[in-house]
Amino acid sequence: MEIVDLSTLPDEDAQYDEFLKKVCEKYEMDHAAYAGINPAAGSIHGHVTYSDEWKVHYQEHGLHLIDPTLHRAQRSIAPVDWSRLERGKDFQRVFSDAHDFGIPDQGVTIPVRGPYGDIGLLSATRNCSPEEWKKLIGNVITDLQSLAVHIHDNVMSSDTVSRMLYQPSLSNRELEILQWSAAGKSQQDIGDILSISHRTVEVHLRSARRKLNALTTPQAVGRAIGIGLIYPG
Known part of the structure; x- marks a missing residue:
């Protein structure tokens, strides 16, 4: 997208x-x-x-x-x-x-x-x-x-x-995974790219969704882009 x-x-x-x-x-x-x-x-x-x-x-x-x-x-x-x-x-x-x-x-x-x-x-x-x-x-x-x-x-x-309030603190790994998600990569793709398991990718995505108050990964990606944490894919 x-x-x-x-x-x-x-x-x-x-x-x-x-x-x-x-x-x-x-x-x-x-x-x-x-x-x-x-x-x-x-x-x-x-x-x-x-x-x-x-x-x-x-x-x-x-x-x-x-x-x-x-x-x-x-x-x-x-x-x-x-x-x-x-x-x-x-x-x-x-x-x-x-x-x-x-x-x-x-x-x-x-x-x-x-x-x-x-x-x-x-x-x-x-x-x-x-x-x-x-x-x-x-x-x-x-x-x-x-x-x-x-x-x-x-x-x-x-x-x-x-x-002043709208700046959640995400880890570098969470931001990295969200950036790959914005580029259209699946959890398995991201795991292969970063040499980690897809389950670890999901753990980071779950944490990122919680910090961004997002129900889904697409919502988390949209929110991270909207507040300038990552760039459109």
């Missing part, structure tokens, strides 16, 4: 918008959106590729207060495919309006949880058949999880308070 390095993009707000556009282009999505809450800094962040008209409508009608794609994902640790959401009155209200703006009810929201109570939500949507969506999301969900961590950690570390 080639992660767009946010540090190479222009000013802060523009770089997140550009990042989301590149995610859409690379993974064949119509739209992408990121929302983040940072209680340590008392800040809320939002970046989307949706039209200005939809953004204004969404805010003016308070749809963020009832949007099930956000509220369900906030309570989840796993990606939330919108096809599995209950089609209740809140869902119908949000997406009957969304359809008027050309936004489909087919998408996914990926939650990211940080070490200081912060939470980020990366959503992506595409207007296609259920069969096409199932095939597409199956191929890209792992990359999207890493990208969710990448943008979340960049946004959170832009807050001064979080910048």
Whole structure:
């Protein structure tokens, strides 16, 4: 996976918008959106590729207060495919309006949880058949999880308070193994390269995931890239 390095993009707000556009282009999505809450800094962040008209409508009608794609994902640790959401009155209200703006009810929201109570939500949507969506999301969900961590950690570390807190201490071996993981190497590959057993590789990865507050290795890789500990593969 080639992660767009946010540090190479222009000013802060523009770089997140550009990042989301590149995610859409690379993974064949119509739209992408990121929302983040940072209680340590008392800040809320939002970046989307949706039209200005939809953004204004969404805010003016308070749809963020009832949007099930956000509220369900906030309570989840796993990606939330919108096809599995209950089609209740809140869902119908949000997406009957969304359809008027050309936004489909087919998408996914990926939650990211940080070490200081912060939470980020990366959503992506595409207007296609259920069969096409199932095939597409199956191929890209792992990359999207890493990208969710990448943008979340960049946004959170832009807050001064979080910048002071968001620097976990990883060993050189843990960083080395994460760097090889970012390059697409399997645990067996890494073991062969470093002349250690794949079980030892897993021990280091488990430690790195714990220190980075990541559920999976792709999330750990995305987080390490996002805070500048390793480089995109």
